[in-house]
Amino acid sequence: MKKYSIYLMITAVLYIFSSCQEDYGYRVEVPVSDITLALPEKDAGIDLxxxxxxxxxxSWNETIEGGTTLVLSGSDVLLNPVYFKAGNTKSYSIKAELLDQITAEFGIENGRTGTVYWAVKPTDHIGIAALEIRPLNVKRLISRLLLPENQKLVALDSDRPALPVSFAWDTEGEDPATAYSIVFxxxxxMTGEVVTYDVGAVNSAGITNSQLQDVFIKYSSHPFKSMRLYWNIKKTEENEYLSRSSSSIEVNPMMIYKDVRGDEEITYKVAKIxxxxxxxxxxxxxxxxTGKYPDGSDIEEANYMFAPPHLYTEGxxxxxxxxYRPNPTMFQKxxxxGWRIPTVTExxxxxxxxxxxxxxxxxxxxPLFYNYEPTQSDPKVNKWKLGLVTAGQQQGEDKSITNTTFSYMMATGIGENTHxxxxxxxxxxxxxxxxxxxxxxIYDK
Incomplete structure (x- = not known):
């Protein structure tokens, strides 16, 4: 009897438990977009x-109020997606180069094929689930540009302007007689005005440091800050690029300044402090x-002089x-x-x-023209590449040079004295x- 009572108690507990489940049960409804996809087909292949x-x-089959958004991802559940708002249209086009960049972000290596997933969602409800997520097999671009490596740092050397930087490219499958140009x-x-160097029927060529400096100056907004330049190879006669994807180099420019004043051109070294x-x-x-003002006119004889060559070496x-006479007129003229006289504070x-x-x-x-003994052996000499010299000053109307154990520099902001x-x-x-x-x-930009 006791055993039977235990069975009854267990049965009652199970009944109560099952009744509670029915009372407190629930269902989760996930909102889903009802937009169906058109092209590309599932598992279609794209060779960039x-x-x-x-x-x-x-493309897709519907558009809705508020517009639609194309979603690309490297994940079949659309993790870390890239969005493209399509508005009220039913399609969206992506340039091959941009699609290559996107696939690179998804971890597909250069020249390799990988899977990209795409879907379309309502722009105003981008967080809802997609009705369909299609896989797409994308082969990334194979760059035919070999050297310099993409994003390579190229530091231009003002002391060796004729030193070539090597460029090389893949010409497999091309006519051996095809002539090429390197385009920057x-x-x-590669839109807008480009710089072109014809190199002939070769698969490699050298562009000198001086030529790259000219390219840099053409495009740079600041003559002494590094910038990225893009390059590609063009088939000269066909006027078409060898590689769909350009390559880039990060250029550190020559620290020089070409000062052109009329028919006078003087190149100076520049120091970054x-x-x-x-x-x-x-x-x-x-x-x-210089012996000229920037407009090319001669500086008045009374306003400048050079050290007498019979008293000093050419160096x-x-x-x-x-x-130069340090007065307000000279400060301005x-x-x-883009340049200016430094202040005494500076x-x-x-x-x-x-x-x-x-x-x-x-x-x-x-190290050579600073008349102070310890500078000859100190390894820190001219570490900043500024190269101050002990040239002394012009003193007296007879234009003699004095105090050549000291370094003088014209400066503004010193009292009311004009010198x-x-x-x-x-x-x-x-x-x-x-x-x-x-x-x-001082460069003033």
Missing amino acids: NEMSIDEYTF SNNNE SYRDGRVQYWLAENLR QVRAFGGY LPAA CRELYEEALAQEGTYNVLRD RAAMLDHFAIWEVWAVGANVRL
Whole structure:
């Protein structure tokens, strides 16, 4: 009897439990888009290397109020998707180059085939589930551009302008007599004005540092900051590119400035000065040595001079540069466009920054033309590539050069005196009066 009672109790508990499940049961309804897909078909193949096709179109059968959005993903559940709003149309076209970039983001390697998933959803309800998610087999672009490697850093050397940078490309399957050109642009699509160098029926060629500098200057908004340049190979006669996808190089330009004043052209080295507070300035790394104003007119004889060649070596005369009268007229007329005379505050900041460095002022000093004994053996000499020289100053109306154990620099903002210069001696900075002083310009953009 006792055993029978236990069976009855178990049966009752099970009945109660099942009744509770019925009372508290629920169903989850997931909202689903009712947009059906048209083309491409399921598991269709796309070869992005097919040069006859510039773009690929995705289409579907319905459009809805609020518009539709094409969704691409590397996952069959649309993780980390890329969206394209199609508006009220029933299709959307994607350029081959852009589709290649998207597939790269999905982890498909260059030249390999991988699966991309696509769907279409209502733009206003992008979070709902897609009615259909189709796989698409995409073969990524095979670049025929071999060297330099894509995104390679190319640092141009002003001391070796004729040094070539090697470019190479794949000509397999092409007529051996086909002539080629190397084409440069500031954009991946190679649109707008391009720079072209004809190289003939070859599969490699060298473009000199000087030629790349010219390309850089053409496109750069700042002559001393690095920028990305794009290149491709064109079949010269057919006027068509060898590779659908351009390659790129990151160019560090030559730190030089070509100062053209009428029929006079002088190339100066430039130094990039980075301060501890994050500021960056670009200074001429040589003393100005022009005899002309930027408009090409001659500087008045009373306003400048050079060191007498019978008293100094050719190297000294060049390194010392010109001695210009530091007055408001020269402050305004002497600098070329984009450049200016430094203020005395900037001179002080430059020297103070150097003083805080290991090697102190030696980081500023030229190893050959700074008349101070310890500079000859200190490895920190001219670390900043600014190359200050002890050219002294013009003093007196007889145009003699004096104090050639010190470095003078024309500067603005020194009191009311019209003859303004900042002097760096071996351990201090002074604001001094000078009839003629050397000039270092700062790039003002």
